[in-house]
Amino acid sequence: MELKVKDMDIATGDVQVVILNKKDAQEMDLHPMDRLVVKRNGKKTMAILDIAESKKAVPPGSIGFFEEVLDALKAHHGDKVRIEIADKPESVTYLRKKLDGAHLSPKELKIIVQDIVDNKLTDVELTSFVISSYTRGMNMKEVAALTVAMAETGDTLKFKKYPIVDVHSIGGVPGNRTTMLIVPILVAAGCIVPKTSSRAITSPAGTADTMEVLCPVSMSMNKLKKIIDEVGGFIIWGGAVNLAPADDKIIRVEHPLSIDAEGQMLASIMAKKASVGATHLLMEIPIGRGTKVTSTKQAKHLRRHFGELGTALKIKIKTIITDGSQPIGQGIGSVLEARDVIWALKCHECAPQDLVKKSLWMAGILLEFVGKARNGQGYKMANRLLTTGAAYGAMTRIVEAQGGKMPDPDKLKPAPKSYVFKSEKAGVLQCLDNIAISKSARLAGAPIDPDAGIYLHKHCGESVKKGESILTIYARSAHKLSYAIQTLRKMNGIVVK
Amino acid sequence: MELKVKDMDIATGDVQVVILNKKDAQEMDLHPMDRLVVKRNGKKTMAILDIAESKKAVPPGSIGFFEEVLDALKAHHGDKVRIEIADKPESVTYLRKKLDGAHLSPKELKIIVQDIVDNKLTDVELTSFVISSYTRGMNMKEVAALTVAMAETGDTLKFKKYPIVDVHSIGGVPGNRTTMLIVPILVAAGCIVPKTSSRAITSPAGTADTMEVLCPVSMSMNKLKKIIDEVGGFIIWGGAVNLAPADDKIIRVEHPLSIDAEGQMLASIMAKKASVGATHLLMEIPIGRGTKVTSTKQAKHLRRHFGELGTALKIKIKTIITDGSQPIGQGIGSVLEARDVIWALKCHECAPQDLVKKSLWMAGILLEFVGKARNGQGYKMANRLLTTGAAYGAMTRIVEAQGGKMPDPDKLKPAPKSYVFKSEKAGVLQCLDNIAISKSARLAGAPIDPDAGIYLHKHCGESVKKGESILTIYARSAHKLSYAIQTLRKMNGIVVK
Secondary structure: OEEEEEEOOOOOOOOOEEEEEHHHHHHOOOOOOOEEEEEEOOEEEEEEEEEEOOOOOOOOOEEEEOHHHHHHHOOOOOOEEEEEEOOOOHHHHHHHHHHOOOOOOHHHHHHHHHHHHOOOOOHHHHHHHHHHHHHHOOOHHHHHHHHHHHHHOOOOOOOOOOOEEEEEEOOOOOOOOOHHHHHHHHHHOOOEEEEEEOOOOOOOOOHHHHHHOOOOOOOOHHHHHHHHHHHOEEEEEHHHOOOOOHHHHHHHHHHHHOOOOHHHHHHHHHHHHHHOOOOEEEEEEEEOOOOOEOOHHHHHHHHHHHHHHHHHHOOEEEEEEEEOOOOOOOEEOHHHHHHHHHHHHOOOOOOOHHHHHHHHHHHHHHHHHOOOOOOOOHHHHHHHHHHOOHHHHHHHHHHHHOOOOOOOHHHOOOOOEEEEEEOOOOEEEEEEOHHHHHHHHHHOOOOOOOOOEEEEOOOOOOEEOOOOEEEEEEEOOHHHHHHHHHHHHHOOOEEEO | OEEEEEEOOOOOOOOOEEEEEHHHHHHOOOOOOOEEEEEEOOEEEEEEEEEEOOOOOOOOOEEEEOHHHHHHHOOOOOOEEEEEEOOOOHHHHHHHHHHOOOOOOHHHHHHHHHHHHOOOOOHHHHHHHHHHHHHHOOOHHHHHHHHHHHHHOOOOOOOOOOOEEEEEEOOOOOOOOOHHHHHHHHHHOOOEEEEEEOOOOOOOOOHHHHHHOOOOOOOOHHHHHHHHHHHOEEEEEHHHOOOOOHHHHHHHHHHHHOOOOHHHHHHHHHHHHHHOOOOEEEEEEEEOOOOOEOOHHHHHHHHHHHHHHHHHHOOEEEEEEEEOOOOOOOEEOHHHHHHHHHHHHOOOOOOOHHHHHHHHHHHHHHHHHOOOOOOOOHHHHHHHHHHOOHHHHHHHHHHHHOOOOOOOHHHOOOOOEEEEEEOOOOEEEEEEOHHHHHHHHHHOOOOOOOOOEEEEOOOOOOEEOOOOEEEEEEEOOHHHHHHHHHHHHHOOOEEEO
C-alpha cells in the first residue's frame, strides 16, 4: 500500500515509530506495536506501528513518521512510501522462552541484548524480558552470559597492559569519595586504572560530578586510550561513553517499577568492568541506613555471586563489606567533596581523616591484590605514595590529561548562603543519618548547583559541647537553604545524646 | 516551573503524554515515564513524561502536549502551564507486590484494573502486571476478583429477569455459527439472551461479522436494554459496548508477546458474561487442529476452572467438549455463513445438517439447564422451536430490533470470482484442515470482503467420486482467488484417501 508521509515533528530518541490512521490499520489488519518494513526509493527501515484515532493526527492514506524514521529513509513530508508487515525479530522468540521459565543460552541472550541496544524491541517486549528475568530468575551462567553480551554490544577498551585495576562501591553513603584517592595512588604505583563513574542519581553527588569540578569527564574512546597510554588512568563519567549501552535501556524500565533484580544488577556493574578490560576489581559493599545493601547476610550473598561472576568473566574480584552507617569525609556535594579530595592528596591539615584512612586501606588491599605490595605492606605503600606527593602528582597528570587544571583547594568555595547546625546540648554525636543528610544536601541544590551541599564538622562518636558546630549547609538561595534546614530538622538527621 | 505549550498534533488514543526537552528534564531531575501534574488556570491533569532529545521536537522552556492533554486542560499552543512531579498511583504498589510473588486482594486488583481502564498506567507498568500475573500465576480467588473488577469497571446490563442465558465457544473452528441458531431458539423459548460476540481476529469471520450481514451490530446500552425488553435477545459486537474495557487493554500487551495467561483468559471471557448479568452459561470447548484448546486434558482442566469461577461469580456454567476436527456448516466467510444460518432457520433443503444438529443439541442442553425443558427433552423442544418457525420468527424480531431486515437467503450472493476444488480421485474425504481452510478464506478476502470465503460441498468422512466438487473458493479479484487457491494446495488442506 502506498502512503503519504506526514512529518510528526517528534522524536523518541530511540525506537523508530510510524503512525497510521485507525481506518487504514483495520483495513490492513494491523495492530499497535506491529512491526512494519517501510520502503522508499530502494531504502528501507523497520518501525513500530502506533495507531491514530483521529484524522487530525494522521488522516487515512497518510503515515506519520517520527524523526528517526525520516532520518533513516532520508524522507520528507509529502513523500510516498510503501509498507509491509515485518517478521518479529528472532529475539522475541527468546523473550517468550524466558517468559515461560526456560534458561537462555549465551547466544540467545546476546541476540536479545543486541536488539535492546539497536532499539528493535517495543516497551512491552523489553519490559517482558526485564520482568520475566526478575520473576523467573536467572542462574549464574545466564548472568555471566548477559554480562558478556552487555559488554560486547557496546564499545570496549582493550589495553595490552597488566594489571588493569578497577574499584566499585555499591552506593548509598554520602561523601564516600575514596575512588578519587585510590585511583591516583594506584596510578602512582604503576597500575592501569580506567575508571568510569556515575553521576548522582538519588545522592548529592556522584564521583563523576565531583571529578567534573576539576576537569571535563566526557571524552571520546580514542582520547581515553591516549590518556591511558600517557598517564595510566582516568576518572570519567560512564554515561559519556558507549560502554554496555543495554544497561541504561534496561534501567529505564526497572526505574519506574523500582525493580532491583539481582541478576541484572550484577550484570550491569560487571559489564562495565569487562568493557574496560579490568583484570582486578575491588568491590565495596557498605552497610548502613540508606545504603543499597542493608544486611550482612545480603552482602555476603552478593559477595559470593560477585566471586562466581568474576570467575566466569576472568576478572579477579575482592569484595569488602564496610561500615556505611554515616557519611565519609567532611564535604557533601561536588565542590565540597572535591576540596576534601585535594586536601587529602596534599596531606593538608583540613583533610578528612576518615576518608584518608579508608582510601589508604582500600588502595592497600588493591596493591597487595595486584602484587605491587607484599602481603601486609599495602597500607604502608599506599600511605607512602600519598605522603610523598606521588598520588597528588598522578592526579594532577590525570586532571590535565582530561583537559583540566588542579585548583587551589582554598579557591573551591561553597555556595554563598549558609547555616550552621549547632548542638543544643553537650554529649556524644550519636547519629548523622545518611538519608536525611542526602535529602537535605539535595534540597540545598546538589548536584545541580555543584557548590551546594553540607560540610560536617563532626562525625558520629565524637563528643560535642553545647553550642558547638556540627555541620554547615550551603545553598545558592535563601529559599533552598531554608528547605534544606527544615528537612534535616524534620527528619531528625542529627542526634546528640 | 512555567512552560509554554507546544501542540504536538498527535494522540495516543489513551494515555496522556507530555514531552520536555532533555535539558529541562535534567535540570528538574525528571525521567522518562515520570508522572507529572500539569496545571493551567485552575485546571489540572496527570500526564506521563517523555523526553525529547532535539530542540526541534520540543525546545527548552516548552512542553509538548499530546491531544489528550490539550483536551483535558482545554489548552492551546502557546499557553503557559506549570508542572509538578506527581506521586505514582496506588496501583503501582500492588503491581510491585504481584511482581514479588504476592497474591493480591480483590480491593488491590480492583484498584489496578480501574487504573488500567483510566489509562493511568504506562506501558511498562501495564506490561509488568500482565507478565507477573503470568509468570507468578494467579489463584482462583484472584482470577474471580479480577473478573469482577473487569466487569465492574465497565458498563453493565442489569435486567430484573430470569433466566439470562449466554453461550460461548473457545474459538478456532471455521464456520461454527451455532450461536446464531441457539440465540433465537432460546429467545423463542422465553429466555433472555443478551449475546455479545467478537469479530474475526485470526479467523475468516466472527459471529459479529456474520450478524452484521443481517443488521447493525453496534448500538448504545440504552438501545440494548430496550431490545431486551421488546424482543428478549440480541447478537451484537462486544467491541461496540464498553463491557469490561480493561480486557482490550490487557490483550493489547498480551498480543505482541503471544501470551496466553490462563487466569487472564478466564477473566476476560467471564467478565463479559458477568457484565451482561448472565445466570446460565453454556461453554463450548472444541478440540481439533487449529483450535485454541488442543487436548482433552487441557479442556478438562479448563472446564474445572470455569466451574470454580462460575461458583465464585454465581453464574451456573455447563461446559461441553466438542469435536473441532473440521469446519462446521458449509459456508465460511460472513455472507456464506449468514446464508447457512438463514437456510437453517427456514428449514431449507440447503441448510447444513451438521450445523443444525450441533445447534439443536447445544440449545437443548441450555433449555434443560434453565428448566425450560425436562431432562432428556431439550433437543426435542429445540427442534420443535426450529421446525415450527418460532426460532425464525425470533431471529426476525431480533434483526429488526437491531435495525436490519431478514434477507432472502438466495440474494446473499458470494463474491464473483470462484474456483471449484474437485477430487482428483475416488475415495473418502479424510481431512478438511481448519488452519488451511481459514488461511485460504482469509486470503480470498474474508473478513474484510464479507462475500469472500469458502463453500464446502463435502465434509470429512463422506465418499467422493473422481472429479466431484469438494469446495468452492469465492473472492472479489482473480488475484485474491489465486492466492487462496495456491495456499490451500500448498498446505494440503484437503485429503482424499
